[in-house]
Amino acid sequence: MHHWLSQEITEVLEAAWTCAEQGTVTQERIAAEAKTIVTETLLDECERGGYLVRRNDEIRLTTLGRQTAEEIIRRHRLAERLVVDVLGMTLEESEADACEFEHLLARGVTDAICTLLGHPRFCPHQHQIPPGACCRQAQQQVPAVVSSVDRLDIGEQARVAYLSAPQFARLQKLSALGLAPGATVKLLQRYPSYVVQCDETQIALEEEIARDIYVWRAADKR
């Protein structure tokens, strides 16, 4: 973690990352997105630090800038997941707390939270969480509190914590079939397709979708 980074620079980098996800990065868009006042001096400071390059109005993150921003975004979105899934806060409440957490988490802690949450791929707003080293190594040895359906044992029951589907349509389809937060699911089959029981309904799913359904496992399984 870059302790010497000021909060202003952190905000600029975070905004630049978010803008890049949506398309082009311009000074104007960064100013709109960042939760701080973006001045010429601040941007100069970022440029001197080697985080970004400015060409006319367009702004480009450097390799260092991208890496730093990625870490910040990862911390922020993981923090959002943490406050929503583990602390049970609403999406509205999560935002402010996530911002607080974002500045507090050290890298080791970030990875630990990521592992605890079962290496989630999307934040509660359905933005992608940049994967960390822990996700890449897929440290499955550490049993997670929140785990995805594909990691349940056959016959194991669990409660749905959240769905992390990137498309709204898929979310709606799953929730129409009863697979929504709070529902109890039981994994019945893994191959050739996943089959889960939810209430009195059996639902067939492909692996990718099973991976997007996050569940609380029973206490003795943790």
Place this chain on the structure above:
Amino acid sequence: MPTLTAEPARVPVTEITEKQPRLLLVGNPNVGKSVIFGYLTGKYVTVSNYPGTTVEVSRGKLRYGGRDWEVIDTPGVNALVPQSDDERVTRDLLLAVRPDVIVQVADAKNLRRTLLVTTQLAELGVPMVLVLNLMDEARGRGIEIDVAGLQELFGIPVVPTVAIDGEGLYTLFKTIHHAKVPRDPLAVIRARLLSSAEFARVPAQTSGQVLPQQLTLEWLQTREASLRSGVEHWLEAQAPDWPVPRSDARLRTLAARLEEARNLWLEQSVARFKKTAPSVLASAESKTFPLAFTALGLGLALFLYTELGRLFGWQTPYGWLNAHLESGVLPAAQSWLSGHHLGTLGTLLFGQLNPENHAYENGFLYPLLTQLLLLIAPVLVPLALCLRRSRSFAERLGHWSRDWRTGLPVLLAVLLLMYEFVGVIGAGTLVDALENNLFNGLLTPWLQAWVPHGLVYDFLLGKYGLISVGLTYALALVLPIVTTFFIAFGLLEDSGYLPRLAILADRLFRVMGLNGKAVLPMVLGLGCDTMATMTTRILSTPKERLIATLLLALGVPCSAQLGVILAISGSLSLGAVVTVFGVVFSQMLLIGFLSSLIIKGQRGDFIFELPPIRTPQLKNIWAKTHQRIWWYLREALPLFLLGTVLLFGLDWLRVPTPWGRLSGLDMIENALAPLVTGILHLPRQTAQVLILGFLRRDYGAAGLFQMVREGALNSVQIVTSLIVLTLFIPCVANFFMIIREQGMRKALLMLAFITPFAIAVGGIVGWLLRALHIHF
């Protein structure tokens, strides 16, 4: 999964103009809507297609309170937010038809899903009745629903029913009059969320008319533009001051939050209104189950023993009974009928005695009875009993049929039973009896004796006669095969087996850019490709629909064609069967794989509900089969007759050419000769078969069958021609359906690809077989 559409469009729903009160039946799939529809409307049912889709919408009349009500049965939906075109129909009906009463039919044991639809319907502000159907299944699982509590919550009548046994249906009928506008339990939460400053732009109401806000927001978030556009147009007309948000991130967040709130409410409500008593769960097995289970074991053993006995020439009860019938009962019955001047009837029923092998041939009554009673019934009757007697057996069977280790043997058993029913009884016994005995043995000779020779004789009874060929092919050769296929398919459809087959097939279909859901159109294609092309609509993305349509047109043989292919290649050797199907299947895999790379777009999500394994209701099977046979006759018979007339005309018309007077057929054969004889190394007259195949695939197959019977082809030529005919262009009806579903441009592109491809594959296979000196 939606069921197959058997009825073409008659009257689009939007054309209903009479001022009758309208009742709309809405609910999840497989909850018994159609049974309730049948009860409310009696026998008066018309089925019409929803414009622009192939989804069936049944309409009927209900006489109640001195007035005629229009009753509309909608396709099953899991929520009112559509995910595919067929689900869109229900939403459109709710918006366009403006029902006077909505009857929500629900599965009592799945309260969460029920309440999801109820809350969505409640937003519409239309008087409602909630029917909790399948109460028997809920009770069997020890589930108690607080009916009075639900009634109070929504302020609408709630009627518990077991529709299939008629329980509660009269109460429902009496209750329609008391339908009330439901209270919307989510209204307060919604109002609070919408009034927050962040979403101030979203108007709460528009032009004096309450807008289903949450639904509207969710409709607008639907992924596919085609599903959204209806609502956008509707909004523009109904609420011009509503800012139509197409991809506003804030509205997406709002929709997500509203959904979150609803999920929380649903969770609490299910906990409040649904109670489960675990003690009831254990006792859901009847005492007679062990007996039925033993009978099933014996039936399966008898079936397998008879099948193996046929292969290895063992003595089987089947053979013993046949021998007994042929030596004793049949001669006695024949002579008794002859004694009463009913010899013709005897021949029709039992066939004629072949003096060479002392067997009765071409009759249908006794082989049909023995095959049904000794092979099919001993398996299916105890199976149905077991399913009725024990819920845990039904569950276990459901499990066995979807797990790959047990699923493959189950699939094999299903295929064997289907082969026995469609292949042996349909394509064998019934075809023989109808073609040889009725048409060629009785009807045609009788007519030939009456009609004087000349043009009329040739037109009706000649080489390409309307009766001797057209009617015989359509009614004697093809109809028995499709009828038995429709029955078998209906049984599979209603038993809940097909979705489990989709699970087994998912991995394979992914190679072709599809998912397991595509198994339904593909299996249906084995019945009729035209019908199957219509049902590609159940696939959720345009890419999948296009690939499935292409593969159907390319390689899936229809039932009659399949029967003929099996009959012809089977008479050669097992190697021939394997070669034909191996080549066709590998080409489908290859083309599916390549087209999944070339065609842009996404593969759809593989998410679907597995209905419980149930015993099919014979009444429903009969109704479906009956409807499909009519559909087939309306579609096939005219084409068979038209094709025959065309052939007759081409054969009759003779034109002077430099090579002498040639008939139209000769000229076509000449034109195609370089292809047929040059590339494919087939006799010239095979060109005729290919032309017939374009009129109807099965017509072509039947023509080929005739050529093989006449000994016009050697074994390599038979295999080559079977491959070409299977891969060859789709029949006219299928081609029209492709145009309707995919548009003229794509249809022509498919045609332009498939035709040379089929000939190239046939040419290569033929060349390889000859080069390697392989004969069958």
